[in-house]
Amino acid sequence: YGASLVNSLPLSHNPISSSAPVVGILGTGDFSRSLARRLVASGYIVLVGSRTPKRFVSLFPEEAEVTSQIDAASQADIVFIAVCPEHHSTLSDLKQALAGKTLVDVSNGLRISQYGPSNAELLADRFPESWVVKGFNTISAWSLQMGPRDGSKQVGDNSKAKISVMELCRRMGFIPVDMGLLSSSLEIENLPLYLFPSWRVPVLGTLALFIFFYLYNFIQDILQPYVTAGKNFFYKMPIETVNVTLPSVALVLLSLVYLPGLCAAFLQLWLGTKYKRFPDWLDQWLTMRKQLGLCSFLCSVLHAIYSLCLPMRKSARYELLNLAFKQVGHIYIYIYIYQVLLQPSSTVFDSQNVRLICHYHPIGMDLEVQVFLYTMPANLLGHFNYAVNCLHVQSAPWVLSGVVNSGL
Ligand SMILES: NC(=O)C1=CN([C@@H]2O[C@H](COP(=O)(O)OP(=O)(O)OC[C@H]3O[C@@H](n4cnc5c(N)ncnc54)[C@H](OP(=O)(O)O)[C@@H]3O)[C@@H](O)[C@H]2O)C=CC1
């Protein structure tokens, strides 16, 4: 919540104390440009050091001065090295000018590496008389431009140097996270290279649930009749069985979206306060809700598509009426797919709205109702839909599940 608080403060209200240090940035690439813009907006005096200053002046905000590398290095108190690590060696001439100053290494590696030395440590070796602080590499140029959201993680050996970098980070509206000494720099250099770290557990969980329910349905609907009565239902494996499995997976995932919130509420009642940290497992579970909800949504979308395709198969001889009835049960999923596709993705996928994604909307809502529902407490709507979906999966026909033949 700290982040959203900072978020709501207009940039121009950031106080500029007279002691605001002059900030230098070496390099004129994407990162440098975004950083310069953000620093200027936060009230810093910015000097950009380039090998060819004249060429890049127009790309920087007016308030930032683009000058030679040596100029920027000698005038600034704190210097960002926004030059790719392969080219750090070309900065050796600046050693004198940078002596005693704080250098911020923002670089990332090209691949995850388990063994050092890290870019930051190499830079520290190159400039033994300067204080290297690793940081900002986990913030992309894009999020620098978009404004405060992410936290910058930094490490460094000199606490004064590190504090000054953290202060600067805070003034830019980001939340600094102190990650220790420079020897931990390898860890944060690797951070941005892990692909979708927050998706691993939810996706593996979805797969595991799918396999579990698929096996269960396979044994119940195919293997058991085959063994006991010699009936051959193996043709059901690719479509029908998958389609019976999907809604169960979706529903369990949806439960996993709601359960941690309830656990948290009970825990707070139990502890009698909301100012205690949740245990780690609950914390991690809570942060996974968005991904779990989206996986659940994906399963229901697949289920809706499968249900639409199923009657097209010859082997499934549905009467027309039954077919129409069956589809009614999925209308809310169709409406939802339609909504997700049509809504500007920013509203639907915004992190605060995203929990709504797992709430299939009831049938026949017009736009005003939808808008109303969007502003309604998400939980109430969610629980209502959750109940409807449970009944749908439990094949209660009167909940418009319309599942007459499939035994779903
Ligand atoms: N882009 C991003 O979103 C992020 C980038 N980073 C890190 O920031 C650093 C810079 O990234 P980015 O701005 O994207 O990279 P770019 O390639 O866009 O910019 C690198 C800059 O380095 C300068 N430079 C200095 N010496 C040399 C040299 N010998 N050869 C080539 N260029 C040189 C150049 O400026 P000039 O010609 O004016 O001297 C050039 O503009 C990297 O270490 C990267 O890992 C970290 C997090 C996010």
Ligand SMILES: [Cu+2]
């Ligand atoms: Cu269904």
